[in-house]
Amino acid sequence: MRSGPGAGFLGVILVVAALSSIPAVQAADEETPKEVIAAQLKRQGYACDRPESATRDKERSKPDSAVWVLKCESATYRVRLVPDMKADVEKID
Numbered sequence: 001m002r003s004g005p006g007a008g009f010l011g012v013i014l015v016v017a018a019l020s021s022i023p024a025v026q027a028a029d030e031e032t033p034k035e036v037i038a039a040q041l042k043r044q045g046y047a048c049d050r051p052e053s054a055t056r057d058k059e060r061s062k063p064d065s066a067v068w069v070l071k072c073e074s075a076t077y078r079v080r081l082v083p084d085m086k087a088d089v090e091k092i093d
Helices: 007-020 034-043
Strands: 053-054 066-072 075-083 088-092
Touching: 034 066, 034 075, 053 088
Parallel strands: none
Antiparallel strands: 053 066, 066 075, 075 088
């Protein structure tokens, strides 16, 4: 095993190479935007037990903050996602 400067970098390269050879995870195992956004809302105290859809609002979105309209069974929300901050949530009709 190699040690010294660059050894950690080599380890990272080997892990990335190994992961890139693994087949892609099936789509059924991946979280969809509606599930991810609904989970964020729940952490902030909003009700969204059954998310139905999440649509990106391109007009309101900015490079550093995405805006989504999340439709749940009981309510619809406009959600602004900003990295490393709580989501800005607005209940809409």
